[in-house]
Structure formats: C-alpha cells, structure tokens
Amino acid sequence: MRETLEDWLITHYGREFYQPGLERIKLAIAPMIHSLQESKIVIIAGTNGKGETTHRLAHLLKEFSFCSWTSPHISCISERFSSELGNISRIELEQLIFDSHNEVQKHKFQLTYYEFLFFVFCKWVYRKKPQFLLLEVGLGGRLDAVNSLDASLVLLCSISRDHQEFLGNRYDKILKEKLGVLRSGADLISFLDLEYLRQRASEASQSLGVRHFDLTHVISLAPFEFSMRNQFLAYAAFCHLFGREISSKNWIPSSEVLSFRGEILKIQNEWWLYGSHNVDGVRKLIQFLKSPNYNLGTLQFDVILTSFSKRNETDVRVMLKMLKCADLGQVVVTAIDHPKGYPREELEKLAIQEGLSFVKEVSTYVHERTNQKILVAGSYYFIGVLKRILSN
Secondary structure, three states: OOOOHHHHHHHHHOOOOOOOOOHHHHHHHHHHHHHHOOOEEEEEEOOOOHHHHHHHHHHHOOOOOEEEEOOOOOOOHHHHEEEOOEEOOHHHHHHHHHHHHHHHHHHOOOOOHHHHHHHHHHHHHHHHOOOEEEEEOOOOOOOOHHHHOOOOEEEEOOOOOOOHHHHOOOHHHHHHHHHHHOOOOOEEEEOOOOHHHHHHHHHHHHHHOOEEEEHHHOOOOOOOOHHHHHHHHHHHHHHHHOOOOOOOOOOOOOOOOOOOEEEEEEEOEEEEEEEOOOHHHHHHHHHHHHOHHHOOOOOOOOEEEEEOEOOOHHHHHHHHHHHHHOOOOEEEEEOOOOOOEOOHHHHHHHHHHOOOEEEOOHHHHHHHOOOOEEEEEEOHHHHHHHHHHHHO
C-alpha cells in the first residue's frame, strides 16, 4: 500500500500537538523573513470563528493575489494552503514538502508537525510573493508559529474558554495570549461580546500604539449570530485594507455556506452539519438553532449525532449535558477513528453516565437512517469523517 503524505509527515515529524515557542520556526524562516514581510499580513486570532473569518476574507480578496494559512485540515493537508486560485495542487504541495524537508535536514532545524507545515507554507509564499497574507492562529497567539511574522492588521473574533491547560481559564489571560500577535503601529479590529474584554483590548491597543476598531460600535449583532459576526469582521477587514470606511450600510451578507460550518446535505436523510468543537461553540449553536430570528424556535431533529476531539473530560460532560437539555432531538454519541478523536471507551462511558445512546459503528448507523432530519454537531474532524461516510 502506497504511503500517504499524511503518513510520511507523521513518520518524519510526529503527530500534530501543541508545543509553544517561536525560536524553532524563527530560525527556519529567517532567510525569507524580509520577503515575507513585503506582503500585507493579516493575522486572525480568537477562540471561535477564526477559520470562517479567514475563509470569508479570502473570498472577498479573490480578485487580488493572496496566500492563506488555516489549520487544522479536515480531509487533506492542501486545505491549509490556499490562494486566489484555490487550494494548492497536490503535486505542488508534495514537491514543496520534500524540498522543505531536505532543507530542514541540511540545516538540522528542529520543527514540530505544525511548524514544519507552516515552514512549507512560508516557502510557498516566498515563491508566490502575494499582495496579501492571511494567517489563522493555530492555538493561542503569542507563542503560535504565525506570530513569527509581524502583522499590520489583527482580527480578533471571540474570547471563550478552550485549551485551558495552555491558556488558563480566565478570560483576561486568554485575551492577553490572543493579543500577543499585536505589534506597535499595527491595527486591531475586534468583535467581542463582553464589555470588560472590549475595554481590556482597547487598553492593550493604546499601550502599544495600535489603532483599535471595535465593531460593536458599528453594527448590532447578537452573540448567537456567530456566522454573521464572522462575515462582518471579514468585511470590515476588507474595507480597512483598502482604506474604505467600515460601515454596515453597504454590507450585504453572503448566503454562501462554508464547508463544515453550516452545510445541509440531502443524502438519504437531511443532514445539518454544524461544527461546534468546544463549550462556547455548542452554546452558540444551540442559541442559533433556537433563535426566533432564524424561525427555528420550534425546530426538532430526529437525531443529534455528535462526537468530540480530545479535550478535558469536564468540557465533554458539559457539552453532552447542553445538547441533552437543549431538547432539540434525541442525542446519539459516537466515536471516530482519528488521531485527535476522543478515546472511544471513555466517550462511551460518559455518554452512558449522561443517559445517552452510544453508537459503536457509526458507518452502519448512518447508512441505516432514512428520511430523517439529523443534526451533526461536535468536532470538525467528526464532520469530516461523516462526510466521507456519506460519499461512499
């Protein structure tokens, strides 16, 4: 059996895990840094909404040259590398990866899986020399690899609790980590819910000499309108990049649905796919589905099928309780065969303790359903696995 690119990466760089620090990646990209900084760099930070905001901004910039870095990938590695022409081709990506690996070996760079792929991305950008560079933070901000580059514009989507083992459980400390990507003289556009976090962001901006644009002063959108908020944040960034006034008057929300972030597929059943990988994401999803603004206040699903990636047990318990108490339909839990999936036996135990059904063979379960309305929530990895099952 031919070794996949993913297998090759794991063999040479291990599995993807968070190892904070900028020294390793800074050393690797040092010869390219001047060229990379010639692009207009936008860093997108926050707990939830980073991916959608990045993709929305990329769509607005499709008439211009740009390179966009997002993570993690759901189905294939090329998802992390996109430009105005779409995702990088597999042939080009493979050549870049092998060329980059040879350079890593030659100079004895010590890079993690995530850092190596970001190094590959930087090599790609170095060749393309795009006008704009969009960088989604992987985790945190201050010690994430993207912070090895200086952004002229930072977008801050949201602040909530996630990855508490690295970022802490206090909102102000989490905000400080996210704002670690700010540089003196840069600009910040944020869309935060809590007043005291907006004030902290303003104070941090002032101390650095950063211009801060708080979008809560520009448009009124409820916290559960998370997708609309991400859209407007991307629109505001686009306006700012081209020196236009940030105003809600000329904004036309897009009806385009992003993959894994709100799709409805009709394959034997009606599948509502909504990624919601942490407690705040699940909370906002429930608020969204119950919101009278979307006429879904009485919406009932036949099944809510869910699974989660690895995280602390307390968060998983809370998310299961929230889905159960939301009264949107029967909650069915399953596990996925994925390196980042929550351990099967532990997830089954938690589901049973919460009085929920657990499905051992998700593929069989999915193909047995007919003419049902099914909400698929939880990990983006789970949604990726489910889409592959539905396509077979």
